Amino acid sequence: MTPRAGRVRKPGVAFFDFTCCEGCQLDALNLTEDQIMDLLRAVEIVEFREVKTGGCESYDISFVEGSIAREEDADRLRDIRERSKTVIALGACAHIGGVNCLRNLVPADAALQEVYGDAAGDYDILDTVLPIDAVIDVDYVIPGCPINPEEFARTVADLLLGKEPRLPRHPVCVECKMAGNLCVFEKGQTCVGPITRAGCKAICVTAGRHCWGCRGLVDDPNIDAQREILDDAGLTVEQILEEFRIYFSCGKEAL
């Protein structure tokens, strides 16, 4: 597809959400006025339940936000896959399960019982929350909790130009150093930035905190070394497990 190719049909873009906070689809539109106007000129938003009434039969690009927690959601997701040329996982919940991973630490029955009490029987959920690639084939990923709007814009622009969108392969440390931050470990705290995929510009460390790992693991994480540095920092085994729990405990990358 080439830009300015006359009045060809604009690619149809759809947004879908499953178990999530819906922050990523809102952040996808956290662009400058001009960027949004450019986007609306370049694509046709054909389905976006949150901001739009009406739907469509098939989609060129489907952005899917959220994890899969129920069989009916898995069915709906498969249907979306059928009708989409390209499926992109939008955000950590779709990509790696997001914070929903934490629910997997407790058996589903017990979790429902704890929350809904006697009414637990009315709810039917999967044993574990799944990232979407556990249910369907996913073409691309825009990671993060929430996503980085600039990365979203770049991915869309790349796809429209027929260019393969690419994620950074290096860990957060690279961008953290570029930002001139003092290492979290030097402040006496801990961080999973050394094994987490970059692309966020180390936003959490820059804002005074540490990396939780929301963008998932790098391709070849040295987990043993990460364990050792956490151990060196004085963490107990339980604390080290906790560091890996929030974002690294479900889906294909599960530690």
Place this chain on the structure above:
Amino acid sequence: MRAYDILIIDGEPIVRESIREWLARAGYNVEAVGSVDDALEAASEHEIHVAVADHRPDNAGAIDMLCRVKSEHPKITTVLIASQPSHTVEEAAAQACEVDHVLRPFPPDRLERLIRETMRSIHAEREGPVGVGLAPEPLAEVVEPRETFVLSSVALKALFDSLAASNRVFAVVEREGKYSYQAVADFAELSLDFDTTLLPPTRFLFPPRETLLDLRLGASPAAEPVVSEEASVLFGVHPYDLRAIELLDEVFMGQQPDPNYIARRRNTILIGIECLRPSATAFAPSMDADVVESGFDLMLAPVNGDFAVIVGTERGSKILQGRDGIRAPTDAEIAALSAQREAASKRYRVQLSVSRARLPRLLEDYYDDPYWGDRSRTCLSCGSCVMVCPTCFCFDVADQVDLDLSTARRVRRWDGCMLSDFALVASGENFRATREDRFRHRMFRKGKYLVERYGIVGCVGCGRCTTACLPRIASPAEAWNEIAEIDRAERRRTRTLRGKADSYVPHMATLKRVAPLTEREKVFELRLPRDQEVGHQPGQFVMVSVPGIGEAPISIASSPTRRGSIELAIRDTGNVTHAMHGLAPGAVLGVRGPFGNGFPLEALEWRDLILIAGGIGLFPLRSLIQYVADRRDRFGDVTILYGARSPEERVFTVDLAEWSRREDLTLRQTVDQGSEAWGGHVGVITTLIPSIVIQPAKTMAVVVGPPVMYRFVIGELKKKGLADDQIAVSLERHMKCGTGKCGHCQINGIYACQDGPVFTLEELNVLQEAVA
């Protein structure tokens, strides 16, 4: 005239043809000749880039042949392939003429690599800069000789203000005890007394991200260069960082000049400041980067409350022109400057144990050593080491398309060879796929490749990578030192006792020195014949024998870092020791060993240490204290507690005095009973412990002393929050064989002579007999 990439000169047809075939398969045009006359003829008829000769007994004239080719055709790069011993060949080649490179025959890809690099630089030279309007030229007129003036701090502030009035000024600012370069408008905000900054100032010349081109897409594409001409001042740059800028100048302003770098460099005024407070991980003097003579416009140094300023360039001179409060330095100030520079150079804790010049050769010899794999096991491939490095300049370039799909920017951003995808190509092949490959590459690049390519060392010893590396493996000095140590050990291998089969036959050692420590104890210095080393670890012991009297286990009181001899401290208590007390220098003694496990160095490294000795427990512990003092950069805070019955019964008082003088060790002493002359602490050793401040998570304690001492000392240490695996003790047991057989030293199921004498409490918890 035909152009050959490579000319092979070798009298032996089989060798000649096999090299030719191999290089031809690699894609080069190769000519092979059998004599120097044919070589000279080929060189005058064809254009030849590289001449190769193999140095072997049957091709003895190789050096001469290359020399003749070189003398008549100086542009040809000459390469001598030399099997060992390469050092002598290399020297011969260097003496005879200028053979450009001497290579070992293995691994064979090295020749290919060298030829590839040579060809590349020849192409670059021939084609010259493409599409770049800027030719390399000097930046600012260098001033000779350097003149020194003195400015009052008021005058320095005025100088800053005048620079800040018309330029962006970047200077060092302190935040939570760490320093970084920030845009500074107020002189009061900046610091000139800092150890080192988080990121080097090179980022103002070569920023983390920059746009190189504005692109227009579509039917009529276009590219506009984006070059910033904004003027700035770097106010307060340490010499090692100036040295790094020198390398960047060579890289970006030499062949294929980089317009973005050049524009920034030209528009940046560099004001240096001498580094008087080196960071704990720095080793700039080893890299010749603690003091620089050029590379700055002005260089500052504090002197007696004022500032000395050295003028480096015309531009610097102009900045000073017509300013108030400038005067010539006094003789006293000149003396003070050199004295403080001298003192500063002594404050570096890390040193290279091998000469810089030897590094390239040394590294080459150990390319395939398992060290690289072991050392890089914990590498996170996080890139921190290269991101904070002032001499790293690798980058990646990518187009960033705007959502209007008609404009884009070509953006350059820092990249690094330690990142897993750095050498990944589109086909999916990764040329440095393992941590080991990448780790070794970085150490080679810093210590060898850059030196060979640019003639400037690729590391300036700033120590930033050491600090930034979480698994603490990034220090080039450490890696190089360890390779040098492997090399020394390799050469010593046949000359130490360690590694030789255990036997009952003692090695005969000569007593070099005997000195009294107290009334009952003496120290004995023993030397093995033919400069052999015992090859021990701190905490190990040897079996010492006096023929006819017997054999006794004795701890080694000196560190293996002190070479040439070992020291044994001995109390006159049994037959053997009594006999020894009677010996004089020159006497010959039997030595077997070393035996035992020694102190757990792996567990002690990088931790804060509390080393506790009671009485003659200091004998074995001294070997560890010496070791720690000699490898000080590998340990955190070190506190030594020593207790004796009375001031007179203290041993190694000379050492005690030295340790107490050292700023990087804390020594506290106590005696059970004081005397009139004793001005120090009185009380049992446990009374020293409550007052020391420790961080339990990163501390290890080692305790050596009489059995009665252990229980109480351990109790106090536990109160401080230390766990059982953080406390190590050395146990004394009766020993006869030293080889785990005779049974005397057995504690439950284990033998102290083999599995001990050092144990952590955790290990001892299962041994009922061990409780001291």
Place this chain on the structure above:
Amino acid sequence: MSSTNIHVHHVTRIEGHADIDVILSDGRIEKVLWSVTESPRLFEVMLRGRDYGDVAHVASRICGICSIAHSLASIRATEKAFGIEVSRQSEKLRSLLFHAEVLESHILHAYFLAAPDFLGVDSAVSLASSDEDALRRAMRLKRLAYVLAEELAGRKTHPISCVVGGFAKLPDPRRLEAVLTALRDSLADLERTVDLFASLEMPDFARETEYIALTDPHEYAFLSNTVASSDTGSSPIEAFVEEIEEFCVPHSTAKYARHRRPSYMVGALSRFNLSHDRLRTRAKDAAERLGLVAPCHNPHANTSAQVVECMHAAEESISILEELLGAPLSSPRVEVVPRAGRGIGVVEAPRGLLIHDYTYEASGAIASANCIIPTNQNHGNIQADMEALLPSLVDPSEDEIRHRLEVLVRAYDPCVSCSTHALRVRVGRTEARGARP
């Protein structure tokens, strides 16, 4: 007897998934049912065992649109449990951050979710061709709120810098100056927003109910510890949580809540009804132009109340910024020492009263958590309004029924993803809607 079912599957332009079912019998409305179908998320389970330093990080993920409200409710709960008081400066910064979310959330709802119903378009995106000015204005205001939040907390969605004890990092005063200027400039956009919404015709419907919101004697409250009810007056939050009852209904994955009556309302309209006299000048003026007079019993006016609050949020933010920038910022954080205990953190999220109720172990790990979400508190009221609205329609077509119910639901600005994070059940499942014993 003919019977027709109208099923609105996944109501659009609201946060999360919910359905409406209407059963018509002989043209008469037999039954109407508002049900939440979003997948349950079980945050109570997810929060248990987390260290206090991670609690707000996880709790924030309950909702992407009001994540600042969740973060601050969470942090305030933890601080109460640990007995921590933050500095006045931290309180001011939090208030500023909070107003950024109020502004952003209300602009999103008013322009993108609610307005299309009255402008006859399927989404605000369609305004790109009909009224690009309005679309750009909405995006500008939304973006400004994002920028303000970014300066204070690193990010609007799932804020980073606000922590137990204060802030992990202070904002850069030079950049806050720039935001202040932009906020002053935005007042013109907000005035035009008031004009736009004043020109829209709200459906005529009223049903009196119980209105509940936080109040403060000195200001229009978003962060306070006192809850007021239009029925029963003020009480401290700790007393209030004992008075409300959460319960499950079989058709819905969200939980419901009730106070004195079978249902009550929270959100902008409740706040306006209870605190309108403490609005800032331009906001009061906006209310007048929008025809909003307290007490207002028309739930559709909730959107108008949000527009009024947008103006108030901008004015309040300007005032706080002017005060903060008058003196240098000091240390961002007070010391935090965990201890065992319970803490209830409460805020007025854009959609209404939000309560996080935590119990901590001495180690600083959370032992149990309960979150009471604004939309859960409104579910009962939405159902009651639907039941009251339908009979008032004269001979409605199916489309009209569908449309009127959707418009009503959207006026509440329900946040369904939030409401399925409903946590601990205190009372067993019941369908009874009577008053509490």
